[in-house]
Each structure stands twice: as structure tokens, then as C-alpha cells.
Amino acid sequence: MLKNCIYLDNNATTKVDPQVIEAMLPYLSDYYANPSSMHTFGGQLAKDVKKARENVAALLGAEESEIIFTSCGTEGDNAAIKAALLAQPEKRHIITSQVEHPAVLNVCKLLETQGYQVTYLSVNSKGQIDLNELEAALTGNTALVTVMYANNETGTIFPIEEIGARVKEYGAIFHVDAVQAVGKVPLNMKTSTIDMLTISGHKIHAPKGIGALYVRRGVRFRPFLIGGHQERGRRGGTENVPGIIALGKAAELELLNLQEATKREIKLRDRLEKALLEKIPDCEVNGDVKNRLPNTSNIGFKYIEGEAILLLLNKHGICASSGSACTSGSLEPSHVLRAMGLPYTTLHGSIRFSLCRYTTEEEVDQVIAVMPEIVEKLRALSPFKNDDAGWLKQQEQTLVNR
Amino acid sequence: MWDYTDKVLELFYDPKNQGTIEDNHEPGVKVSVGDVGSISCGDALRLHLKVEEATDKILDARFQTFGCTSAIASSSALTEMVKGLTLDEALKVTNKEIADYLGGLPEAKMHCSVMGQEALEAAIYNYRGIPLEAHDDDDEGVLICSCFGITDAKIKKAVRHNNLFSAEQVTNYVKAGGGCGSCLAKIDDIIKEVKQEYEKEIASTNSVPANTKDSTLGQQKPLTNVQRIALIQKVLDEEVRPVLIADGGDVELYDIEGDKIKVILKGACGSCSSSTATLKVAIESRLRDRISKDIIVEAV
Numbered sequence: 001m002l003k004n005c006i007y008l009d010n011n012a013t014t015k016v017d018p019q020v021i022e023a024m025l026p027y028l029s030d031y032y033a034n035p036s037s038m039h040t041f042g043g044q045l046a047k048d049v050k051k052a053r054e055n056v057a058a059l060l061g062a063e064e065s066e067i068i069f070t071s072c073g074t075e076g077d078n079a080a081i082k083a084a085l086l087a088q089p090e091k092r093h094i095i096t097s098q099v100e101h102p103a104v105l106n107v108c109k110l111l112e113t114q115g116y117q118v119t120y121l122s123v124n125s126k127g128q129i130d131l132n133e134l135e136a137a138l139t140g141n142t143a144l145v146t147v148m149y150a151n152n153e154t155g156t157i158f159p160i161e162e163i164g165a166r167v168k169e170y171g172a173i174f175h176v177d178a179v180q181a182v183g184k185v186p187l188n189m190k191t192s193t194i195d196m197l198t199i200s201g202h203k204i205h206a207p208k209g210i211g212a213l214y215v216r217r218g219v220r221f222r223p224f225l226i227g228g229h230q231e232r233g234r235r236g237g238t239e240n241v242p243g244i245i246a247l248g249k250a251a252e253l254e255l256l257n258l259q260e261a262t263k264r265e266i267k268l269r270d271r272l273e274k275a276l277l278e279k280i281p282d283c284e285v286n287g288d289v290k291n292r293l294p295n296t297s298n299i300g301f302k303y304i305e306g307e308a309i310l311l312l313l314n315k316h317g318i319c320a321s322s323g324s325a326c327t328s329g330s331l332e333p334s335h336v337l338r339a340m341g342l343p344y345t346t347l348h349g350s351i352r353f354s355l356c357r358y359t360t361e362e363e364v365d366q367v368i369a370v371m372p373e374i375v376e377k378l379r380a381l382s383p384f385k386n387d388d389a390g391w392l393k394q395q396e397q398t399l400v401n402r
Numbered sequence: 403m404w405d406y407t408d409k410v411l412e413l414f415y416d417p418k419n420q421g422t423i424e425d426n427h428e429p430g431v432k433v434s435v436g437d438v439g440s441i442s443c444g445d446a447l448r449l450h451l452k453v454e455e456a457t458d459k460i461l462d463a464r465f466q467t468f469g470c471t472s473a474i475a476s477s478s479a480l481t482e483m484v485k486g487l488t489l490d491e492a493l494k495v496t497n498k499e500i501a502d503y504l505g506g507l508p509e510a511k512m513h514c515s516v517m518g519q520e521a522l523e524a525a526i527y528n529y530r531g532i533p534l535e536a537h538d539d540d541d542e543g544v545l546i547c548s549c550f551g552i553t554d555a556k557i558k559k560a561v562r563h564n565n566l567f568s569a570e571q572v573t574n575y576v577k578a579g580g581g582c583g584s585c586l587a588k589i590d591d592i593i594k595e596v597k598q599e600y601e602k603e604i605a606s607t608n609s610v611p612a613n614t615k616d617s618t619l620g621q622q623k624p625l626t627n628v629q630r631i632a633l634i635q636k637v638l639d640e641e642v643r644p645v646l647i648a649d650g651g652d653v654e655l656y657d658i659e660g661d662k663i664k665v666i667l668k669g670a671c672g673s674c675s676s677s678t679a680t681l682k683v684a685i686e687s688r689l690r691d692r693i694s695k696d697i698i699v700e701a702v
Contacts, residue, residue, distance in 0.1 A: 305444060307404075307470035311414065314403075325444045326470035326511075331550070331573065331580030333444060344441045348468075381420050381474060383448040383466035384441060391437060391448070 011354035017205040023249035027242040052248020061188030074103040076198030079224035084173040087220035091143035126288035127156035149181035154287025155296025164193025183254035206250035210243030300346030304378040407505035419481035423450040436525025449521040549581025
């Protein structure tokens with residue numbers, strides 16, 4: 001098992017903070033009672049869960065009663081979408097974007113088979129939506145607008161409050177998948193137009209298997225998991241107390257570190273990006289570089305393929321991610337990069353470096369040291385060397401004609 | 403992460419025979435190139451062969467690959483496998499043999515080995531001056547997978563050659579169905595159709611099972627020599643000769659030595675400048691499809 005790697009895949013998941021582990025451990029051993037129980041042992045745990053809920057609420061600028069603990073981001077997204085539709089059964093229209101996480105996209109596709117009409121907003125080459133397109137799509141029949149705060153692949157941040165303002169004009173519910181944004185950008189639900197917001201623990205240095213859904217007070221909510229009275233009847237199932245304690249601690253640490261970590265990550269990310277663009281010809285940054293998460297850099301290395309890059313990085317103990325087809329388990333490259341209309345020469349060779357507060361300057365420098373050699377090696381193997389190459393031109397023409 | 407064998411990783415980290423072969427117009431030597439795949443699909447291979455004209459022997463083979471770990475390793479393996487073979491011998495290399503050389507590939511990556519086999523075929527046909535459209539099944543078939551531009555002909559070929567039985571396997575081997583997935587039901591139908599065709603073939607040869615070691619859709623006993631000769635004659639008489647006769651030519655079975663089938667081209671075929679194409683496209687590929695992919699047809 002690789003432990004001492006250079007981990008630049010933090011948008012996939014994060015290392016659990018040692019303080020988080022320390023906080024949750026007693027709840028895996030000594031503090032095992034059920035927080036819903038009527039004895040003192042259980043009652044004490046209920047208080048600890050409440051404290052964790054307050055921490056999560058504080059990170060979001062929300063109230064404790066507006067937080068529902070879930071098992072993951074996917075559950076949060078599913079629950080929010082279902083709740084919004086059940087609350088307005090007369091409305092049959094949903095708006096989302098083409099670049100959402102599968103936890104939203106695939107739910108929308110399923111809903112289409114159940115008679116809902118779904119508008120998938122397009123994005124431009126930077127991964128940004130067009131507010132006019134949103135405005136044109138909104139109608140009185142729109143039940144829900146569900147979009148992500150920031151894209152997991154490119155880091156592109158949507159203009160959430162501008163979207164929300166338009167959504168409110170039409171009386172629709174506004175759900176935001178903030179799994180990538182939370183802990184990386186300041187959030188304040190008190191002044192926001194957002195009705196529901198999803199977060200996931202393992203993206204903010206808590207363990208996997210815990211998440212939360214913010215539901216604005218007054219928004220009607222029908223439970224996704226139907227069972228007992230837990231979470232004030234809004235999510236059945238005995239609470240994952242160690243996970244909740246961990247998420248509470250992680251939220252506390254994120255709030256504490258947010259400003260400093262953001263500055264640090266931007267500095268390191270820009271250092272990495274600048275050096276790679278200088279040292280390696282024919283590569284470009286994907287996404288909206290002005291409105292982007294501080295920790296994310298997605299770079300397209302032309303004429304080579306992402307999985308091959310990842311494997312060579314892996315040989316150097318560097319973990320990153322790619323939007324190439326070969327890493328996705330399907331045969332199609334990233335739906336996000338395709339929706340942005342990236343040329344195929346760039347699309348398949350796009351690599352995402354995602355940093356965190358533990359990333360060091362030395363680690364970034366190590367990536368800068370090895371990447372030029374990796375790209376050169378793979379380009380030496382590639383039949384595509386430049387955009388004017390005969391075969392490549394021929395291929396592009398075939399695509400146009402198809 | 404994909405579970406790659408040590409051999410795949412070895413040839414990926416340290417690929418053999420990468421690069422191009424320049425045509426220096428050496429007397430008696432010809433350089434040929436075969437291109438397959440596309441940048442839109444994320445896999446492309448350009449295979450370069452240096453061939454001794456007098457013997458048809460492959461003196462050198464090199465590759466340029468745009469693709470993932472297994473595409474690069476498959477390309478490198480292919481070049482190692484074909485060096486020193488004659489073109490006819492090389493044409494017998496299957497995608498399965500490429501995968502076997504690598505100690506196996508994850509099934510989802512089998513299309514990389516198929517790409518290698520196709521590039522080899524393309525380079526050899528190119529060397530022989532047989533135009534792409536004459537041997538490229540894709541141009542003849544109906545488009546099934548519009549995401550990857552795959553026809554029913556290519557799917558049928560993959561199903562037959564690799565004994566595939568599910569749409570998922572077809573996706574792994576030729577990518578069809580790996581995009582939007584809307585053609586998966588059609589792929590299921592094609593698999594069914596191929597199996598029915600195969601059963602019909604068996605029935606039409608008087609219950610004599612059509613091969614053998616590589617006609618893989620089924621577990622029949624190998625043909626006896628007599629059955630094999632009868633089957634070859636039957637395919638020639640019923641499927642090949644009518645086409646040739648229509649064009650003023652004809653063919654006669656002369657001799658059979660193992661997988662080598664010698665024929666006499668007659669009429670217009672005997673004097674035609676495209677007789678190599680006739681041999682390979684009209685006769686050899688038909689006999690390969692019907693009887694054994696190891697068959698080599700030569701004119702005497």
C-alpha cells in the first residue's frame with residue numbers, strides 16, 4: 001500500500017485529518033450508545049451529535065436545525081431532488097447543467113423516464129453556464145433548479161447567487177451540490193438564495209460514509225430514507241455517530257483554516273500551473289481560471305492520453321486524476337470536458353491536480369520536475385505531434401463529415 | 403486502477419520498437435504503414451513495416467501510438483511478434499495472441515489488442531496495394547454505434563473471431579455500445595444473428611460442424627480432412643465462384659496443404675491486375691470466415 005505518495009487528487013477524496021480521527025475514535029469504542037436512547041449514556045451522545053451539527057451549520061453559515069446528516073454526497077443530492085419534487089407535485093420541470101456529478105445527472109435522467117421534463121444547461125469553453133439560457137428555460141412549471149457550486153473536474157465556480165436570484169423569481173426550489181466547494185470557499189446560507197445544499201465529509205478531511213444536507217427553514221422536505229424519527233423525522237436510520245463527530249470536527253477545522261488554506265493553495269496551484277505551462281509546450285488550462293476553486297488545476301496536454309500520463313506519474317509516487325476515457329471505466333472521456341467543447345487533441349490528455357492544506361511546496365516542485373519528461377516520453381510515442389499533421393487533419397475532417 | 407500484468411507494464415514503461423521506419427528506397431525493400439483508430443476515440447495506432455520484397459518477410463516493425471497503457475503495450479508486443487514473419491504468417495496473428503503475449507489484458511481493454519491486429523492487416527493490405535475500401539468491412543456494413551462509428555460488419559467479425567456472447571463483451575473488444583449505450587439492444591440482436599448464422603452453416607454442411615480450432619462459436623469436434631476439403635469446395639462453389647463468374651472470371655481448387663489452399667484463377671481473374679485482391683478479399687477472407695481464420699490462399 002502506497003502511503004508516502006504525493007497526493008494531488010483531493011477532489012476525489014481527502015486524507016482524514018489526524019485531529020478528526022482523534023475526535024471520532026472514542027465513538028468507535030467507548031461511546032457506542034444510541035443517541036436516540038432515553039438513558040444518560042445515549043443522552044450524552046445526543047449532545048455530542050448536536051455539537052457536531054452546530055459545527056457543520058457554522059461552516060455553512062446556517063442554523064443547527066437546518067442540517068440533516070446523510071451518508072454521502074450522493075444521498076444528499078438524491079434526497080434534495082426528491083424532496084423538491086414531492087413538495088410541488090403539480091410542477092414537472094427540472095433545470096440542471098450538462099456538467100453535473102452523476103449523483104444529479106443520473107437522477108435527472110431517471111426522472112425523465114418518469115414523465116419529468118429536464119433542461120440540461122450547456123456550458124461554454126470555460127465550463128460556465130449562460131444566465132440567459134437559464135432565464136429562457138425557467139417557467140412557472142419549473143419545480144427545481146439543481147446545479148453544482150463548483151465543478152469537480154475543472155474547479156469552475158458557477159455564479160450561484162445570480163442563478164438563485166432568477167430561480168426565486170419563478171418560485172422554484174434551488175438546490176446546490178456544494179460537495180467540492182465547501183471548505184474551499186466561504187459560504188453563508190443566511191444571506192444566500194440557496195434552499196438546499198449538499199456536502200460530503202470525505203472531501204473535507206472527514207472519513208467516507210458521512211455527509212450533510214442543508215435545508216433552509218420553511219422548505220418543505222419529504223424524507224428520502226423513511227424510517228424512525230431520527231434527524232427530526234427527515235432521515236431515518238440510526239445515526240452514524242463516529243461519522244457525525246468526525247464531520248463536526250472536520251467542519252470546525254475547515255472554518256478555522258479556510259482563509260489561510262485558500263491563500264496557500266492558490267499560491268501552490270499557480271506555481272504548479274505556471275511552471276508546467278512554461279516548461280511544456282502545447283498544453284493549456286481547462287476551466288474558468290478567474291472563477292475557480294483555489295485548489296484545482298486541470299491541464300490539457302495535447303496529443304497524448306491521460307491514463308498513460310497517470311501511470312507514469314504513479315511511478316513517481318504522484319497521484320492525480322484524468323478525464324480520459326481510459327480512466328473512467330467507460331469508453332467515453334469526461335462529460336464535463338466534452339460539454340466544454342474541448343478539442344480531442346486536448347480532451348484525452350487532460351490531467352486534474354487537486355491540492356489540499358497538506359500539500360507542500362516540495363511536492364509541487366516534484367511534479368514540476370517530472371511532468372516535462374513524462375509528456376516528452378509519451379509525445380515521442382504518439383503519431384500526433386501537431387495540429388497540422390496529415391492524419392490528424394484527416395481525422396478531424398472525418399468527424400465533421402460524420 | 404487497471405490490473406495490468408507485469409509484461410504490460412514492462413512494455414509500457416520501456417516500449418520496444420517505438421518510432422517510424424523511413425523509406426530510404428533500398429532496393430528489394432518496401433516500407434508500408436497501417437493506420438487505425440482515431441483521436442476522437444482516444445486510441446490510434448500507426449504501424450510501420452519494413453518488408454523484404456523477394457521473400458515477403460518483415461524485416462522490421464515499429465509503432466506510434468496515441469492511447470493508454472494497454473494500447474502502447476499492445477503495439478509494442480505486436481511489433482515484437484511480427485518481426486521475422488512473412489506477411490502471410492503475420493496475417494494470421496490474432497488479437498487474442500497479442501493479448502496472450504502480454505499475459506492478458508483487462509477485458510475492458512481488449513479493444514487495444516484488436517486495434518493492433520487491425521493495424522497489422524491495414525499495413526499488409528497497404529503493402530499489397532489492396533485499397534482500404536476493398537477490405538475494410540466497416541464501409542460495407544450498417545452503422546450501429548454512432549458514438550464510435552462501428553458497423554454491424556465489424557461487430558459480427560469481432561463476435562465470430564472472439565466467441566463473444568454479450569453486448570458488454572462487444573464493447574470491450576470494438577468499443578461499440580461504449581458511448582451513449584443506445585445501440586446495446588441492436589448489438590444483442592447482432593450476436594443472436596451471428597449465432598443463428600453459425601448454426602445454419604453447420605446444418606448446411608450436412609450436419610458436419612464447420613471447424614475446428616478457431617471457428618469458436620461452438621464446441622464441435624474438429625473436421626476430418628475429407629470433411630474439410632468438402633467444406634472448402636462447397637464454399638468455393640456456392641459463395642465464391644458465382645461472384646467471380648459474374649465478372650468473367652472463375653476459380654478452381656488445385657490443392658490443399660494444411661492451412662494453405664492453392665487455387666487456379668481462371669478467365670478474367672487469371673489475367674487481372676487485381677488478382678491479389680481477388681485472392682485475399684473474395685476468396686481467402688470468405689474461407690477464413692466460413693472455415694478457419696488460419697487459411698492462406700495462394701494462386702498457382
